[in-house]
Amino acid sequence: MKKEEKLDRRQIRTKKLIRQALLELSEEKGLSQVTVRDLAERAEINRGTFYLHYRDVADLVDQLKSEIFEGILPFASEINPLEVKSHAERGEPYPVLLKVLEYFLAQADFLRVMLSANGDLQLPLQIKEFMSERMLQKFEQYMPEKSEDAIPWDYFVAYIASANIGVLTHWMASENDLSTREVALMMTRIITQGPLETVLGGVKR
Structure with a gap:
């Protein structure tokens, strides 16, 4: 094995240990209370390595x-708001949303901790902003001109992004x-x- 490959593997292993230590300590005492000393001790490395x-x-x-966020970017370019409606009408999940959720599930250990009360309080806002920017671009690209009494796109996108963050x-x-x-x-x-029609859709009235 080449020296560079051995070094790369060692670095990858060290980063995994630090990541795991971060999640464990955040869950135990809250992210805001975690220090470099804590991480080094839990990961069994010295602070210089950190x-x-x-x-x-x-x-x-x-x-x-x-x-x-880099992992989500490839899916963002695939979103077409007009396709979401057709899938809903057929009772099918929108494929791009399915891909995003499968990606999030692969990162569940990180997201479960960081989206909790002990995690990173900025993360939900950052995900919302990330989603809103890309959704707004797509809606403006694909959707027809709005009438005067229509809901402004930015308000609609803010609502959808917030709802999806809540579900996530x-x-x-x-x-x-x-x-x-x-x-x-x-x-x-x-x-x-x-949300209301989604809940009441199958209820006889």
Whole structure:
């Protein structure tokens, strides 16, 4: 094995240990209380090793969040709001939402902790902003001109983004008790029908 490959594997292993230590300590005492000393002790490394990869705890968290957002980017370009409605009408989850949720499920250990009360209080807002920016671009691109009495796009997008963040947070807090398909279908229906109609859709009135 080449020296560079051995070094890369060692770095990857060290980062995994630090990441795991961060999640464990955040769950135990809250992210805001976690220190570099705590992380080094839990990961069984010295602080110098930590500083080879990260400036501080905040930089560690920022890098981990950046990886999450980078992973979502490929799916953002696939979104077409007009397709969401047709899938809802057929009782099918929108495929792009399904892909996003499958990606989130793969990152569930991180999201479950960071979206909790002991985690990163900025993360829900950052996910909402990330989603809103890309959704607004897509709605403006695909949707027809709005009438004067229509809801402004930015308000509509803010509502949808907030609703989806609420569903994502609850799904993570519930330890992913529903399948990705079930949650994707729920989101698909909420986006097109609204929450009340989604709940009452099968209720006889």
